[in-house]
Amino acid sequence: MLELLAQTGLNAVYAASYISLVAVGLVLIFGVMGVVNFAHGELFMAGAYAIVALYADMHVPFFVAVAIGLVFVGCLGLLMEKALFRPLKDNPLGGLVASIGFLMILQALAVMGFGVRMEHIPPVTQEVIAFSDKVRLPVARLYVIVAALVLLSALWYFLKKTKFGWALRASAQDPEAAALQGISITQTAKIAMFIGAGLAGIAGALTAPLVSVNPHMGHSVIVTAFIVIIVGGVGSLEGAIVASVAYAIVHTFVTTFYDGVLADIVGLCLMLIVLIVKPTGLFGSADRA
Amino acid sequence: MTNFLEVKNLTMRFGGLTAVDSLSFKVEHGTIHGLIGPNGAGKTTTFNMISGFYTPTEGQVLLRGEDISGLHMHEVARRGVVRTFQHSTLFAELTVLENALVGTHMPFRPNIFAAIIGWDKEDRHGAEARAKEALEFFGLDGLLDEKAGDLSHGHQRALGMAVAYASHPDVILLDEPFTGMNPEETRQMMDLMERLKADGITILIVEHDMQAIMGLCDNITCMSFGKFLAEGGPTEIRNHPAVIEAYLGGARHVA
Amino acid sequence: MPKFMIWIAALAALIALPHGLSFSQQEILVFLTINVLLVASYRLLTLTGEWSLGHVVIMGVGAYTSALLTKKFGVFVPVSMLMGGVAAALIAVLLSFPLFRMKGFYFLIGSFAAGEIIRLLWKRFRDPFGGAKGIKGIDPMPDFSIGFYQFDFFEPTSYYYFAGFIVIICLWILWRIEKSPVGLTFHAVHWQDKLAQASGVNVRAYRTLAFAIASGFAGISGALLAHYVGTINPNAFDIDLMVFVLTWAIVGGTATFYGPILGCVVLTVINEIVLRELGLEQMRPLIYGAIMILSILFLPNGLESLVQKATQKRAGNGAAQRSPAE
Numbered sequence: 038m039l040e041l042l043a044q045t046g047l048n049a050v051y052a053a054s055y056i057s058l059v060a061v062g063l064v065l066i067f068g069v070m071g072v073v074n075f076a077h078g079e080l081f082m083a084g085a086y087a088i089v090a091l092y093a094d095m096h097v098p099f100f101v102a103v104a105i106g107l108v109f110v111g112c113l114g115l116l117m118e119k120a121l122f123r124p125l126k127d128n129p130l131g132g133l134v135a136s137i138g139f140l141m142i143l144q145a146l147a148v149m150g151f152g153v154r155m156e157h158i159p160p161v162t163q164e165v166i167a168f169s170d171k172v173r174l175p176v177a178r179l180y181v182i183v184a185a186l187v188l189l190s191a192l193w194y195f196l197k198k199t200k201f202g203w204a205l206r207a208s209a210q211d212p213e214a215a216a217l218q219g220i221s222i223t224q225t226a227k228i229a230m231f232i233g234a235g236l237a238g239i240a241g242a243l244t245a246p247l248v249s250v251n252p253h254m255g256h257s258v259i260v261t262a263f264i265v266i267i268v269g270g271v272g273s274l275e276g277a278i279v280a281s282v283a284y285a286i287v288h289t290f291v292t293t294f295y296d297g298v299l300a301d302i303v304g305l306c307l308m309l310i311v312l313i314v315k316p317t318g319l320f321g322s323a324d325r326a
Numbered sequence: 327m328t329n330f331l332e333v334k335n336l337t338m339r340f341g342g343l344t345a346v347d348s349l350s351f352k353v354e355h356g357t358i359h360g361l362i363g364p365n366g367a368g369k370t371t372t373f374n375m376i377s378g379f380y381t382p383t384e385g386q387v388l389l390r391g392e393d394i395s396g397l398h399m400h401e402v403a404r405r406g407v408v409r410t411f412q413h414s415t416l417f418a419e420l421t422v423l424e425n426a427l428v429g430t431h432m433p434f435r436p437n438i439f440a441a442i443i444g445w446d447k448e449d450r451h452g453a454e455a456r457a458k459e460a461l462e463f464f465g466l467d468g469l470l471d472e473k474a475g476d477l478s479h480g481h482q483r484a485l486g487m488a489v490a491y492a493s494h495p496d497v498i499l500l501d502e503p504f505t506g507m508n509p510e511e512t513r514q515m516m517d518l519m520e521r522l523k524a525d526g527i528t529i530l531i532v533e534h535d536m537q538a539i540m541g542l543c544d545n546i547t548c549m550s551f552g553k554f555l556a557e558g559g560p561t562e563i564r565n566h567p568a569v570i571e572a573y574l575g576g577a578r579h580v581a
Numbered sequence: 582m583p584k585f586m587i588w589i590a591a592l593a594a595l596i597a598l599p600h601g602l603s604f605s606q607q608e609i610l611v612f613l614t615i616n617v618l619l620v621a622s623y624r625l626l627t628l629t630g631e632w633s634l635g636h637v638v639i640m641g642v643g644a645y646t647s648a649l650l651t652k653k654f655g656v657f658v659p660v661s662m663l664m665g666g667v668a669a670a671l672i673a674v675l676l677s678f679p680l681f682r683m684k685g686f687y688f689l690i691g692s693f694a695a696g697e698i699i700r701l702l703w704k705r706f707r708d709p710f711g712g713a714k715g716i717k718g719i720d721p722m723p724d725f726s727i728g729f730y731q732f733d734f735f736e737p738t739s740y741y742y743f744a745g746f747i748v749i750i751c752l753w754i755l756w757r758i759e760k761s762p763v764g765l766t767f768h769a770v771h772w773q774d775k776l777a778q779a780s781g782v783n784v785r786a787y788r789t790l791a792f793a794i795a796s797g798f799a800g801i802s803g804a805l806l807a808h809y810v811g812t813i814n815p816n817a818f819d820i821d822l823m824v825f826v827l828t829w830a831i832v833g834g835t836a837t838f839y840g841p842i843l844g845c846v847v848l849t850v851i852n853e854i855v856l857r858e859l860g861l862e863q864m865r866p867l868i869y870g871a872i873m874i875l876s877i878l879f880l881p882n883g884l885e886s887l888v889q890k891a892t893q894k895r896a897g898n899g900a901a902q903r904s905p906a907e
Contacts, residue, residue, distance in 0.1 A: 073686060073689075075824075120874075121874065121878075124878055125877065125878070125881075128877075128881055130632070130831060131831070131877045131881060134827070134828055134831045134832070134873060134874075134877045135873070135874050135877050135878070137824055137827070137828060137870075137873065138828075138869075138870040138871065138872075138873035138874035138877070139870065139874065140870070141866045141867065141869055141870030141873070142866070142867050142870040142871060142874075144866060145863070145864060145865075145866040145867035145870065146867065148863065148866075149863055149864070149867075256820070260697070260820075263690050263693070264690075264694065267687065267690045267691070267694075271686060271687070298701055298704055298705045299705060301697070301701050302698055302701045302702065302705065305694045305695075305697050305698045305701070306698060308694050309679055309691065309694055309695060309698070312679065312682065312683055312687060312691050312694075313679045313682055316682045316683045316684075316687060317687065318687075377779065379775075398778070398783075399775070399778040399779055400778045400779075400780075400781050400782055400783050400784065403778070403779055403780060403781035404781045408779060408780070408781075409779045410779075411775065411776060411779070415773060415775065415776050416773065416776065417768070417769055417772045417773050417776065418772065418773075419768070419772050420765075420768060420769070420772065424765055424768075427762065427765055428765060428766065428769040428776075428777060428780050428782070429780050431762075431766060431769075431777075431780050431781050431782050432780070432781035434762070436761060436762035436763045436765075436766060437763075438758060438761070438763045438790070438794075441757060441758065441761030441762065441763050442754055442757045442758060442761070444757075446761070446762070449762075450762065453762065489776070489780060490779070490780075493780055493781060
């Protein structure tokens with residue numbers, strides 16, 4: 038029993054890692070651009086297909102493929118910023134619709150490029166860290182955990198300690214005041230989109246060998262990410278990370294001991310309860326909605 | 327005898343800050359009552375507590391002896407106490423007539439089933455007549471189909487009062503009605519208030535600028551730093567040493 | 582031409598419409614008719630300023646209720662459809678308690694979560710909801726005759742007439758509500774809820790009312806769907822359809838009653854008929870997505886703004902139109 042608990046705990050850490058990568062990106066985009074990026078799950082999907090194309094089909098070394106995937110998806114983010122969100126700056130609902138349109142385009146491209154079937158990617162490594170007979174952590178999962186720790190720490194450092202990060206936070210809090218301070222809104226928007234999309238891309242790329250890659254895989258990712266950022270409080274990076282961990286623990290344990298559908302229901306109910314008790318999320322402030 | 331509108335030991339704390347501290351005063355029926363004080367005296371907070379926008383931390387707001395503090399804004403309104411807002415808070419996307427029609431919500435409560443079948447013709451006519459009457463009262467009857475957002479500043483203020491007036495209120499609460507108005511507009515607005523008073527409506531005005539309402543009010547309550555300072559007729563208040571001190575002190579402070 | 586002549590001409594065109602179409606196009610026409618009611622009911626909800634992502638699940642509540650009532654209790658089909666609408670409205674009232682504590686984006690996601698919970702409950706509980714496979718063999722609408730026309734509900738044309746009749750009645754009711762003082766109060770709640778409150782409007786009650794009415798009609802549209810298709814499952818009411826409803830409303834524009842309907846009709850015709858005819862089966866979502874993006878970029882006030890411009894030009898300086906820039 039203890040071993041089962043430990044193993045489930047490890048699974049939860051893995052889940053928390055990739056969920057928080059996706060959710061933090063989503064929060065960053067919402068914070069700076071004020072737009073709900075529905076296509077975020079498809080950016081994750083695009084990252085996964087980068088691995089299919091580069092690593093599985095063209096045999097590029099895995100980590101090189103991941104790096105290219107990160108940059109590629111980050112550039113998709115830049116494209117979205119320039120073509121969609123910048124022209125629709127004053128129309129948040131319009132930004133939402135445009136991101137849905139972009140989602141459909143990315144999905145259609147994936148179907149046309151790779152077909153609807155599941156892609157199976159040859160494992161990157163078969164190595165497993167065995168803590169005991171039944172408590173095992175595949176190294177491929179460890180990559181995801183390490184990436185989340187490293188990237189999120191780097192992001193934290195970037196936001197709190199650098200001039201760019203300061204500008205980013207300033208324009209998230211009050212775009213007009215930030216503009217008066219001489220901060221280029223377009224510049225910060227680009228940085229936020231690149232980082233936000235890139236995080237989703239690298240999460241997709243690293244998890245690609247561990248899941249079944251298909252054009253509709255973004256769906257469950259975006260649903261989870263929405264739950265997480267709502268529970269954490271929209272616009273709060275700390276909240277998103279805390280909520281990712283909490284959600285991953287609850288979801289993984291309910292899935293292991295009961296079933297996946299029930300886990301989804303429990304997760305959604307928890308989110309509703311948080312919203313009922315504190316309608317702006319755990320770490321949210323009232324003025325951003 | 328119960329008083330018409332009475333504020334009793336009203337207190338509002340925001341965290342550690344006490345915005346209004348145990349304030350008490352009475353408003354006589356059929357009068358124009360001013361609530362004045364320097365900036366930050368807690369006038370608007372008091373106003374918001376009376377209108378049901380805030381729930382007081384302590385104390386009561388009594389209307390004809392009934393405690394109305396802590397009720398929702400629409401419940402306060404349904405008891406005959408209707409407020410206006412600072413600036414030009416209107417249904418900017420709706421026409422002038424539609425704005426006034428929303429004001430008739432209380433006397434002509436819409437019924438959805440009657441509306442679908444068409445059995446509410448009388449109510450609709452009644453509501454429209456009342457809305458037009460209110461608009462005429464404020465000299466807006468020529469602008470029925472204009473969008474409220476397109477009106478001039480003075481007209482928007484008048485419309486805000488017309489919306490309140492359309493509901494047949496007993497008390498109208500006015501939040502700084504003269505801000506941003508030129509002397510001519512101010513004079514017109516004062517005329518309108520006199521006419522409302524003649525119509526039997528009690529008016530409570532919150533105002534920063536003491537001079538503006540001196541000639542208008544029957545009674546004035548002055549507050550400073552959240553506390554009751556003085557009460558009396560305009561002359562009395564004008565010459566009250568504590569009031570002069572508060573305003574001058576405030577002025578020095580600002581300067 | 583007098584106004585009623587236009588309406589008669591429109592009605593005649595709607596009656597003649599299915600005869601020029603292929604069988605599969607007739608089927609699409611039935612779905613389109615049902616979706617028109619769905620999107621029109623959605624607009625009523627948006628009147629009070631809230632955008633929900635749970636509307637399609639509410640539609641499903643109507644479908645499941647009506648299907649189960651006929652299957653388990655043998656309720657007569659048109660009656661069960663009405664009950665489906667009532668059930669959907671009641672669920673909406675229930676949901677309003679947690680949901681109306683939230684606003685804006687939180688409401689959007691909160692309504693989505695509430696909808697997902699309902700959907701997952703259908704999935705998880707095989708009895709009575711049939712689990713992931715849903716309910717099969719739902720009783721069809723019984724055939725009947727009205728003298729000059731024999732309704733045979735295996736024919737899409739017959740069902741189109743039947744559904745069309747019901748949808749027109751529902752649209753008429755929705756229209757009456759919007760043009761009534763109740764509708765004006767919905768607008769008031771949307772644009773300035775504080776001022777509405779100060780005028781004695783119980784904002785919470787009106788938001789709930791709009792939510793319940795919108796949900797009731799969505800429920801009826803769901804029931805219409807269930808008894809036509811004969812089988813329903815949780816995935817028929819997932820976020821994909823919701824996204825379509827949302828885009829119909831936004832691409833059409835929500836400032837007018839006809840805006841969302843226009844969006845629904847135009848986008849459906851483009852997606853289901855034009856693109857299929859052109860043989861672009863695989864590229865359909867891609868083109869559809871591109872159209873969505875282009876229309877939101879270049880027609881931010883929706884397709885309805887084109888109609889408004891056209892009619893205003895004809896009517897000279899006609900009555901000022903409301904066109905909130907959302």
